[in-house]
Amino acid sequence: MIPFVNLTGQREKYRFELEKAEREVLESGCFIGGPQVEALERELSEYIGGTFTATCASGTDAxxxxxxxxxxxxxxxxxVPDFTFIAPAECVAFLGGIPKFADIDRQTLQISPESVKKQINPRTKGIIAVNLFGQCAPFVKLRKIADEHGLWIIEDAAQAFGATANQTKACTFGDISITSFYPSKPLGCYGDGGALFSANKDFILKAKSLANHGSTGRYNHQVIGLNSRLDALQAAVLRVKLKHLDEELPLRRQNAAKYDAFFEKYNQGAPSNKQIIPQKIAKGNTSTYAQYTVLAESRDYFIQKLDAAGIPHCIHYPAPLHTQPCFSDKQPRPNSEWASKRTISLPVCAFTDVDSIIAKLNF
Ligand SMILES: Cc1ncc(COP(=O)(O)O)c(C=O)c1O
Incomplete structure (x- = not known):
């Protein structure tokens, strides 16, 4: 069985370091916050550069x-983009706000700045832009729109910690940026976890207080907050994995390049209704390839082939957000609807043997 994300292969490689780090936490008696979490926040800030960091309990909480x-x-x-995981829209609605769905670009699958412009009205306060599948959103255009209309940007880099756009690291493009440490993410822990990043220290201090019951000191609660803390065990695991992230990302990109070459050749001989087109990576972007996503004209046919070869696959995402029963804005977003009928993702992590997957693919 090929796993979609080979977390056991990864653990095998770092076993000695991980077990040492885990043991240290278990024997320290310090399980929430403390030196491991503080060290992780420092190291995450150093990795990104020029940013302050607050960890928390999940990307959704971030x-x-x-x-x-x-x-x-x-x-x-x-x-928010119409074509993504529910969390960005869900969080807005959870706080009583109204998510307005922007359509996407059919090639990069990213939020479309033109569609963003059409959603702006006097009640609009900001944009949540998702770095979908590991590729940064079009932040130059989005920032221009945000500045023109006095809006803030939250960069959702849940799938893209370690990505770059024009050599600038992800998690620096938002007024606040966030990531997720869900286990299968490019930088994942062994449970739930997340973080916020900002060049604005006050934002991060406020987020830290909000994540700790809105407290500014022990039993002093200025505002209503949440209990959303990263635990020390997750922090210790993340510190080990962060050290290896820049070894893993090039392997992910090499794997993606192998698929690219394979599908390019395949498309030359395939009829138009069987074409398989990878998500376009825009010029200047490097993706983390949270997964390798393609647009398959005949998705059911492709799935049959993958199943016959024992190759795992996932559909990210089978339904545009505006079609979810929990949201009331039902205006059509044609590109998002189009993409949701075609996208399918393949395994691509640093511990996936893509050569053997490609050898099994037989159309
Ligand atoms: C784009 C995006 N945003 C937010 C999240 C939420 O992260 P978490 O699962 O850590 O809450 C995810 C998780 O898959 C995601 O893909």
Whole structure:
């Protein structure tokens, strides 16, 4: 069985370092916050450069905390991509705001700046831009729009810690940026975890306080907050994996390049209704390839072939957000609808043998 993300292969490689780090935490008696979490926050800031960091309990919480830090109020509108995981839209709605869905670009699958512009009205407060599948959103254009309309940007880099755009690291493009340490993410722990990043120290101090019951000191609660803390065991695991991230990312990119070459050759001989087109990586971007996602004209046919070869696959995402029953904005977003019928993702992590997957693919 080929795993979609080979976490056991990764653990095997770092076993000695991981077990040492885990043992140290278990024997320290310090399980929430403390030196491991502080060291991780320092190391994450150093990795990104020029940023302050607050860890928290998940990527979803990081988005919620970012919105709370930026002062989102009930009925405020926030523009989010229509084609992504639910969390960005969910967090806005959870806080009483209204998510407005922007359509996407059919090639990069990223939020479309033109569609963002169309959603802006006097109630709009900001944009949450997702670095989908590991590729940074078009932040130059988005920042221009945000500045013109006095909006903030939250960069959702849940899938893209370690990505770059024009040699600038992900997690630096938002007024606040966030990531997720969900186990299968490019930098993942062994449970839930997340972080917020900002060049604005006050934002990070506020987010830290909000993540700790809105407290500014022991039993002193200025505002209503959450319990959203990263635990020391996750921090210790992440510190080990962070050291190896820049070894893993080139391997992910090499694996993606192998698929690219394979599908390019395949498409030359395939009829138009069987073409398989990889997500376009825009010029100047390097992706983390959270997964390797393609647009398959005949997705069911492709799935049959993958199943016959025992190759795992996932559909990210089978339904645009505006079609989810929990949201009321039902206006059509044609590109997002188009993509949701075609996308399919393949394994690509640093511990995946892509050569053997390609050898099994037989159309
Ligand atoms: C784009 C995006 N944002 C936010 C999240 C939420 O992260 P978490 O699962 O850590 O809450 C995810 C998780 O898959 C995601 O893909």
């Amino acid at each position: 988005l919620t905390l970012a919105l709370m830090t930026l002062g989102l109020q009930p009925l405020d509108e926030v523009i």
